[in-house]
Amino acid sequence: MKRGRLGPPVGAVTPPRPAGLRKRWLAAGVLAVLVALVAGVSLGPVSLPPGSVAIELLNLLPGVGLDSGLTEREIAIVTELRLPRAVLGLLVGGLLALAGGAYQGVFRNPLADPYLLGVAAGAGLAVTVVLTLGVGAGGALSGLPATIPLAAFVGSLGAVAMTYLLGSAGGRSRSPATLILAGVAVSAFLSAGQTYLLQRHAESIQQVYSWLLGRLATAGWQDVRLVLPYFLVTSLVILLHRRELDVLSVGDDEAASLGLHPQRSRYLLIAAASLGTAAAVSASGLIGFVGIIVPHTVRMLAGASYRVILPLSLLFGGAFLALTDVVARTAAAPQEIPIGVVTALLGGPFFVVVLRSVRRVLT
Secondary structure (H helix, E strand, O other), X not given: OOEXXXXXXXXXXXXXXXXXXXXXXXXXXXXXXXXXXXXXXXXOOOOOOHHXXXXXXXXXXXXXXXXXXXXXXXXXXXXXXXXXXXXXXXXXXXXXXXXXXXXXXXXXXXXXXXXXXXXXXXXXXXXXXXXXXXXXXXXXXXXXXXXXXXXXXXHHHHHHHHHHHHHOOOHHHOXXXXXXXXXXXXXXXXXXXXXXXXXXXXXXXXXHHHHHOOOOOOOOOHHHHXXXXXXXXXXXXXXXXXXXXXXXXXXXXXXXXXOOOHHHHHHHHHHHHHHHHHHHHHHHOOOOOHHHHHHHHHHHHHOOOHHHHHHHHHHHHHHHHHHHHHHHHHOOOOOOOOHHHXXXXXXXXXXXXXXXXXXXXXX
């Protein structure tokens, strides 16, 4: 067979190479995280020079001692007030985007999202139970740091189970849209329970309501330390199994023929995504649409393989929420807009665009 000078034999069919994570996209994600971190620390009621802030952040590394030109008061603002909030935004945004991408792969549904599946509502109801019972009983919320994410995890798993069972009621003939409709129904049911609790515990309405709208305000590094272990576990499990999502996309029978256990992989990924959602909700409240906006943007720009979507969603999701928090803090300064309101304003139109683009899949 004749061979071309620069390639395989002429007429030979070259098998397509599996899409992988390109270094330029990985570098872009890391750069986005760094830019969001500097912007989140620099911008606020007291604006600080981004260059000086970047130098001060470098000073946190061992062995670095550069002169940033900031006063002691400004350094305290950077390290004790704004940096924990920016880091928390990176963690929460990364978790929500990663969970959204994982749910979309597990359920083979382009509209799957912690908010739309009712997972966030389940975690929110569980946290509301902890908040109302803790306040009503006179207990201090700060004394229950581990109870909140654990309760949120139980609530999120219960919600995703309800949604999956309700969406599966139609058998094999069900369409992908059925799962979303089931999630809406489950969210409405859980929200009704949440409203009932708030009505019975009126003394905690203000605390719960401000949390429900979504916030990243933190008094220090306590929330970051609380979320970080869940972030590491969730990210490790999902990223290690991201290749399995590409296999699951071809169907359970084909996946089983390739040596994969579809149900075991699906349950593991659902548990990991629910754990990440629970940690994010417990720390920041109900922040919607991050799991729709970021994975779909990555899918359109960088590729449809979950080996690409999931790691980039982790990076760009964190950067997206950290920058959104900057908008929430500065758009109506000195007042602060709840970050959940900002993401809803961005996510509503984006959801309509995605819905139009995948309407053939849903019918």
